[in-house]
Amino acid sequence: MSHFTQPLEYVGRPAQRVDALDKVMGRAKYIADYRVPGMLHARCLRSTLPHARIARLDTTPALRVPGVRAVITSDDFVDHGLYGFPVKDKYMLAYQKVRYVGEAIATVAADTPQAALAGAQAILCELEPLPALFDATRALDPDAPQVGPDRKNGNREHPNLKSDHMLVCKGNAEAELADCPIVLDRRYFTDWQEHAYIEPEGVLAIPTPEGGVVVYAPNQSPFINQNNLAMVLGLPINLVRVIQPTVGGSFGGKDDIIYESSAQAAKLALVTGRPVRMVFSREESLVASYKRDAMHMHIRLGADRDGTLRACWFRGILDSGAYASETPFTAWRASIHAMGAYRYNACDVDVYCVYTNNGYAGAFRGFGNPEVCFAVEQTVDELADMLGMDPIDLRLKNCLRLGDETAHGQKLDESMGLVECINTVRRLSDWDRKRAEYSRQTSTEKRRGIGVAIMYHGMSLGAEGADYAGATISVLPDYSVDLTSGLTDYGTGSRTVFTLIAAEELGVRPDRIRIQRPDTNTAIESGPTVASRTTVLGGNAMRAAARNLRQTLDLAAADLLRCDPQQLIRVGESYVGPDEEAVAWEKIVDHAREMGLILSAHGKWEAPKIVWDHHHGRGTPYMAYVYGAQVAEVEVDLRTGNTQVLHLWAVHDIGKVIFPQGAYGQLYGGITQGLGYALTEQITYRDGYIQETNFESYLIPTSVDVPEITAQFVESSYSYGPYGAKNIAEPSLVPTAPAIANAIAHATGRRVRELPMNLERVLLGHDLQPPASRDAAIRGVWMETRSMPQTPAPAAPRIYA
Amino acid sequence: MWIEMTLNGKPVAVEAPPDISLLDLLRDYLNLTGTKEGCAVGECGACAVIMDGRLVNSCMVLAPQAHGSEVITIEGVHGPDGGPNDLQQNFIEYGAVQCGICIPGMIMAGEALLMHNPNPSRQEIRMGLAGNLCRCTGYQQIVDAIEATAKGRQKG
Ligand code: FES
Ligand code: FES
Numbered sequence: 031m032s033h034f035t036q037p038l039e040y041v042g043r044p045a046q047r048v049d050a051l052d053k054v055m056g057r058a059k060y061i062a063d064y065r066v067p068g069m070l071h072a073r074c075l076r077s078t079l080p081h082a083r084i085a086r087l088d089t090t091p092a093l094r095v096p097g098v099r100a101v102i103t104s105d106d107f108v109d110h111g112l113y114g115f116p117v118k119d120k121y122m123l124a125y126q127k128v129r130y131v132g133e134a135i136a137t138v139a140a141d142t143p144q145a146a147l148a149g150a151q152a153i154l155c156e157l158e159p160l161p162a163l164f165d166a167t168r169a170l171d172p173d174a175p176q177v178g179p180d181r182k183n184g185n186r187e188h189p190n191l192k193s194d195h196m197l198v199c200k201g202n203a204e205a206e207l208a209d210c211p212i213v214l215d216r217r218y219f220t221d222w223q224e225h226a227y228i229e230p231e232g233v234l235a236i237p238t239p240e241g242g243v244v245v246y247a248p249n250q251s252p253f254i255n256q257n258n259l260a261m262v263l264g265l266p267i268n269l270v271r272v273i274q275p276t277v278g279g280s281f282g283g284k285d286d287i288i289y290e291s292s293a294q295a296a297k298l299a300l301v302t303g304r305p306v307r308m309v310f311s312r313e314e315s316l317v318a319s320y321k322r323d324a325m326h327m328h329i330r331l332g333a334d335r336d337g338t339l340r341a342c343w344f345r346g347i348l349d350s351g352a353y354a355s356e357t358p359f360t361a362w363r364a365s366i367h368a369m370g371a372y373r374y375n376a377c378d379v380d381v382y383c384v385y386t387n388n389g390y391a392g393a394f395r396g397f398g399n400p401e402v403c404f405a406v407e408q409t410v411d412e413l414a415d416m417l418g419m420d421p422i423d424l425r426l427k428n429c430l431r432l433g434d435e436t437a438h439g440q441k442l443d444e445s446m447g448l449v450e451c452i453n454t455v456r457r458l459s460d461w462d463r464k465r466a467e468y469s470r471q472t473s474t475e476k477r478r479g480i481g482v483a484i485m486y487h488g489m490s491l492g493a494e495g496a497d498y499a500g501a502t503i504s505v506l507p508d509y510s511v512d513l514t515s516g517l518t519d520y521g522t523g524s525r526t527v528f529t530l531i532a533a534e535e536l537g538v539r540p541d542r543i544r545i546q547r548p549d550t551n552t553a554i555e556s557g558p559t560v561a562s563r564t565t566v567l568g569g570n571a572m573r574a575a576a577r578n579l580r581q582t583l584d585l586a587a588a589d590l591l592r593c594d595p596q597q598l599i600r601v602g603e604s605y606v607g608p609d610e611e612a613v614a615w616e617k618i619v620d621h622a623r624e625m626g627l628i629l630s631a632h633g634k635w636e637a638p639k640i641v642w643d644h645h646h647g648r649g650t651p652y653m654a655y656v657y658g659a660q661v662a663e664v665e666v667d668l669r670t671g672n673t674q675v676l677h678l679w680a681v682h683d684i685g686k687v688i689f690p691q692g693a694y695g696q697l698y699g700g701i702t703q704g705l706g707y708a709l710t711e712q713i714t715y716r717d718g719y720i721q722e723t724n725f726e727s728y729l730i731p732t733s734v735d736v737p738e739i740t741a742q743f744v745e746s747s748y749s750y751g752p753y754g755a756k757n758i759a760e761p762s763l764v765p766t767a768p769a770i771a772n773a774i775a776h777a778t779g780r781r782v783r784e785l786p787m788n789l790e791r792v793l794l795g796h797d798l799q800p801p802a803s804r805d806a807a808i809r810g811v812w813m814e815t816r817s818m819p820q821t822p823a824p825a826a827p828r829i830y831a
Numbered sequence: 832m833w834i835e836m837t838l839n840g841k842p843v844a845v846e847a848p849p850d851i852s853l854l855d856l857l858r859d860y861l862n863l864t865g866t867k868e869g870c871a872v873g874e875c876g877a878c879a880v881i882m883d884g885r886l887v888n889s890c891m892v893l894a895p896q897a898h899g900s901e902v903i904t905i906e907g908v909h910g911p912d913g914g915p916n917d918l919q920q921n922f923i924e925y926g927a928v929q930c931g932i933c934i935p936g937m938i939m940a941g942e943a944l945l946m947h948n949p950n951p952s953r954q955e956i957r958m959g960l961a962g963n964l965c966r967c968t969g970y971q972q973i974v975d976a977i978e979a980t981a982k983g984r985q986k987g
Contacts, residue, residue: 228932229932312869699967732961733970
């Protein structure tokens with residue numbers, strides 16, 4: 031019987047989140063809600079210096095504090111707890127040196143949180159300051175202090191160089207630029223961004239009678255955590271079990287920091303023989319956790335006078351702080367997307383990351399693409415301004431289309447909906463009328479502007495690593511269907527996506543299906559839950575598992591109904607054979623059991639192989655891409671620099687939409703994070719000390735900052751995606767900040783080339799209070815430039831005759 | 832000290848130190864963990880409860896201040912059968928829930944808003960939620976859910 035031609039019954043239809051009921055009733059349990067008998071509370075001692083040698087560390091005074099049960103340091107782990115991927119450069123607790131303010135040095139377990147804090151404060155820790163580095167652009171200077179780790183491989187490179195140079199090379203970009211009549215040469219900067227999940231970090235570790243440990247950890251990738259734990263605790267992997275409880279948001283943020291907390295709590299649980307829970311305060315979360323990298327970018331775009339793009343030259347340096355975490359991968363993804371979704375004759379991209387003592391950076395939704403999109407999409411807009419072209423027309427003239435080859439050399443031969451995204455967002459936003467109308471404003475108080483940005487985003491890991499996932503499915507005695515996936519749901523809705531896919535393939539109602547919590551004991555290892563890969567990788571695996579089970583049930587049905595499986599049809603859940611009598615699904619299950627058939631199955635799916643030549647910057651970096659276009663309409667108060675976003679339109683090509691309500695939710699939420707990234711979210715490391723330590727200074731968008739959002743999907747089917755699906759989680763926020771920046775430029779005539787575009791940057795074009803390291807000469811500028819020019823002259827581009 | 836209050840319609844008395852917050856009293860002394868802590872400084876609204884008819888951030892209320900008051904937490908919000916009420920059902924139906932950590936506070940803010948303004952505009956709903964941070968949803972589907980609930984309650 032063919033499953034392909036039938037209309038889809040559950041996939042793409044209205045559905046509700048499988049975990050919504052528990053959440054609206056207040057019943058869902060997050061780590062801070064877990065209480066188990068005998069549970070101890072853990073607390074870290076953290077570094078107060080950005081770079082220092084640990085001269086003395088004496089934990090015995092802490093043990094004398096009433097209520098304190100144990101204290102651990104890096105000495106308590108195998109190899110001092112060294113871990114990290116792709117670079118092994120971080121310790122579960124600092125060893126010999128600290129490299130950022132907030133780095134964990136020792137962890138105390140005590141009867142109460144208060145005793146744990148008192149214990150941490152009692153630890154004798156002497157830190158001997160070392161020269162520190164805060165300016166990423168100076169990190170590779172010969173006289174820069176070494177803040178990166180010693181290299182064992184003969185030190186070919188500067189020790190502060192964290193990653194390889196990530197290259198994309200097509201033709202000779204220098205020569206092409208020299209030949210272009212118009213060249214724009216621009217520098218952009220994007221700042222650190224905090225994930226700001228509303229649930230701060232936490233873990234609970236419970237020792238087992240066999241000498242192992244069960245860790246409840248709101249991490250994204252439990253199997254990586256399990257591997258790390260086995261390694262640093264010196265335990266066989268089967269004695270380490272990681273379970274993911276309900277996660278209160280992550281956005282890329284709950285990996286390394288949770289692995290560390292897991293290792294600390296697990297070690298303390300093993301030492302004390304008691305459960306240990308550690309929950310961060312918001313302040314601790316902001317100080318200790320990793321963030322989105324800050325990125326210094328230099329872009330040169332070459333074009334003909336008719337607006338045809340010809341060359342892109344791009345240099346990017348990621349300030350990714352004291353440890354690597356996943357930032358070498360971030361740099362790679364940034365390099366692949368640095369030139370934007372356009373055609374070029376020549377392209378030359380080089381992106382790398384460096385060590386500094388500004389906190390540390392890791393994965394964050396978008397993973398390098400929001401940074402580079404901010405630069406390239408504004409530069410393209412400036413080109414349109416210069417040429418007097420409509421920004422959307424210029425983009426349509428140059429953007430990638432079906433059949434094109436990307437700058438990397440990848441042929442785009444299917445699932446390419448970018449032009450449709452652009453045309454749709456143009457129509458929905460009433461672009462042409464507003465663009466014309468707002469160009470004629472004369473008000474000196476408030477002006478409106480409308481701006482656009484487009485994007486593409488490579489699906490899943492691409493050349494970052496092996497790309498596979500597994501899933502299991504089984505029928506339980508009560509005829510419910512039980513699912514597991516090795517990929518996790520930290521608020522994204524993937525549990526619902528998997529449920530709908532299993533329902534579709536099995537032909538049973540979704541309310542019969544239950545999906546287990548991710549648990550390393552029951553699920554199949556599936557690589558990390560990152561890179562918006564869950565729907566495609568996990569979805570395909572679940573589809574395969576459900577099909578395997580379906581085949582078994584079809585056999586049983588054919589046996590019971592005395593026909594070939596091909597003759598069966600389904601009416602609702604029931605099976606109908608040639609005699610046209612409907613037989614309940616439960617009966618088929620019973621019969622399968624009587625036949626001795628096993629009603630459980632697993633499925634595995636591997637992404638198509640991709641090829642990337644790191645040395646020459648050529649190849650097929652991703653299996654396929656998602657596309658999108660967003661338009662922002664803003665009103666800027668010319669007297670204060672305040673920007674209000676009035677409306678946002680977003681049209682994204684994500685392939686077949688499996689769970690519409692969830693997909694829209696991802697889009698709205700991502701756009702909102704992009705809006706915060708654009709306007710208000712600022713992390714300031716002043717000499718390594720973070721200045722924003724709670725939500726009164728780290729400003730994420732509230733319900734009144736976010737306008738109504740009009741969203742639509744273009745569903746250009748992808749042949750390898752489940753039912754043609756692609757993905758949405760990350761791409762949603764990528765074009766938001768540049769769309770807003772372009773709208774601000776339209777309103778004010780002023781380009782803001784730094785994020786966030788706060789009041790003073792919009793009003794003055796620079797910071798009101800420059801960081802101490804900057805030239806003091808610009809300090810007096812507030813008085814001089816108070817009144818904004820009516821029609822600021824655009825910065826002079828470099829024009830070759 | 833002993834703190835007495837009416838909690839979700841029932842009288843309770845609990846002994847607790849005088850210097851803790853209502854949030855800690857609820858979570859640690861009364862084991863009502865539906866009320867969440869997101870910041871502990873009054874900025875996020877994850878800890879919102881209704882106290883004497885007003886929406887308050889329970890992390891900013893000292894436990895003794897709740898003495899003699901009437902407090903409603905998320906555990907006290909439900910339909911007649913103990914299942915979701917209309918607002919909670921609409922949160923489910925309109926996709927207003929993602930990670931869920933802000934949702935108890937959002938439900939409390941929604942109930943408080945509808946108590947004082949049974950027929951709010953979308954902008955008024957946004958104003959009513961301005962003290963509740965959500966990092967996942969972008970608020971749009973939360974506004975949808977509250978708007979639908981207001982309309983439903985108007986019809987009776
Ligand atoms: S925890 Fe009370 S407002 Fe954030
Ligand atoms: S649903 Fe995650 S913070 Fe609101």
